[in-house]
Amino acid sequence: MSLFNVYPLFDITPVTANDVYVYDDKGNEYLDLYGGHAVISIGHSHPTYVKNISEQVSKLGFYSNAIQNPLQVQLASELEEVSGCKDYQLFLCNSGAEANENALKLASFHTDKKKVIAFKNSFHGRTSAAVAATDNPKIVAPINAQQEVIFLEFEDVADVEKALQNNEVCAIIIETIQGVGGLDEATTAFYQHLEKLCNQYNTVLIADEIQCGFGRTGDFFAFQKHGITPHIISMAKGMGNGFPVGGILIHPSIKASFGLLGTTFGGNHLACAAALSVIETLKKEELMENVQQVSNYIMKQTATIPQITRVKGRGFMLGLEFDFPVAALRKKLIYEHHIFTGSAKNPNLLRILPPLTMQKQHIDVFFDALKKELK
Incomplete structure (x- = not known):
């Protein structure tokens, strides 16, 4: 049997990894500035992470959500403390797409409406409603296209209000910083206006923090810089440092009822152990503070490369x-300098999404490689 060929693969086979480094089957060491799509938050094979998951799987790896799971309660408590999102409720699932799927479904239940506003260059996942709210027709199948999604320009407040006036929109979903779309972030005024309009028109504001959340920007959630209170916050990626886990934080104005949402694997014992390990390490090693310091250093280094015309994003979510188009440069960084970086919808953009443990000396290696290739 062959694999269903949907991924263009680099000719690299990782076999082990440690902190910010990945090692292949030939013994080569790679500096990981991409974190496996922003998933690796506290570093590969972090000892706390390995210890806690190993101990948990030796006791109980999984049972269904039909029983008590104190780890879920502990995770909700720890999340409230570290994020500052007081009085929200937690629903756990398995991935970012599933988090957004549940966020959109819950918004529709709550408002009894069905249309969604999303923004151009958005990416929210590959499942039914999530992919319909993703601005990429190539990955939207006809069965997904039945969803009623209105795509608007980023920061176009007038069109947002116009679309809300028919009172048919259940949710506005927005990435605080767009990931695949190219690291764009709107103004504080725009996010605050969205919140005001959502409250005015009984529409749920969903902050998609799947890539930019869990400390990646130097704040726990990227929206917090803008002083808004979303009704639902979706999260995944860095939440589990590689273990499949996602979730949504739900504002207390949205009420739960039995059977409203559900999942088989979501919030299992291993997933909770992984997420709790990430939170423990974020706090103990002051990784959000590290992100702020090292990202400032990155910004200074970019000024030494004239071919870089703009730096987008913040923290360790940078473009x-x-x-010029960067596809060839990215290949040289991988094969000649052994550095992983990422691409985006913008062909001129190199995405930098390293583990939050990345240090200045690692950044120096990257910029030395860039200068050699661009001289």
């Missing part, structure tokens, strides 16, 4: 925009 370096060059004055």
Whole structure:
């Protein structure tokens, strides 16, 4: 049997990893500035993470959500403390797409409406409603296209209000910082206006923090810089440091009832152990503070490369925009300098999404490689 061929693969086979480094089957060491799509938050094979998951799986790896799971209660408590999102409720699932799927479904239940507003260059997942709210027709099948989604320009407040006036929109979903779309972030005024309009028109504001959340920007959630209170916050990726886990935080104005949402694997004992390990390490090692310090250093280094025309994003969610397409440069970084980086919808953009443990000396290695290739 062959694999269903949907991924263009680099000719690299990782076999082990430690902190910010990945090692292949030939013994080569790679500096990981991509974190497996922003998933690796506290570093590969972190000892706390390995210890806690190993101990948990030796006791109980999984049972269904039909029984008490104190780890879920502990995770909700720890999340409230570290995020500052007081009085929200937690629903756990398995991935970012599933988190957004449940967020959209819950918004529709809550408002009894069905249309969704999303924004151009958005990416919210590959499942039914989530992919319909993703601005990429190539991955939207006809069965997904039945969803009623209105795509608007980022920061176009007038069109948002116009679309809300028919009172048919259940949710506005927005990435605080767009990931695949190219690291764009709107103004504080725009996010605050969205919140005001959602409250005015009985519409749920969903903050998609799947890529930019869990400390990646230096704040726990990226929306917190803008002083808004979303009704639902979706999260995944860095939440489990590689273990499949996702979830939504739900504002207390949205009420639960038995059977409203459900999942088989979501919130299992191993997933909770992984997420709790991430939170423990974020706090103990002050990784959000590290992100702020090292990202400031990155910004200074970018000024030494004239071919970088713009730096987008913040923290460890950065897009370096060059004055040329970067596909060839990215391959040279991988194969000749052994550095992983990411691409985006913008062909001139190199995405930098490293583990939050990345240090200045690792950044120096990256910029030395860039200078060698661009001289």
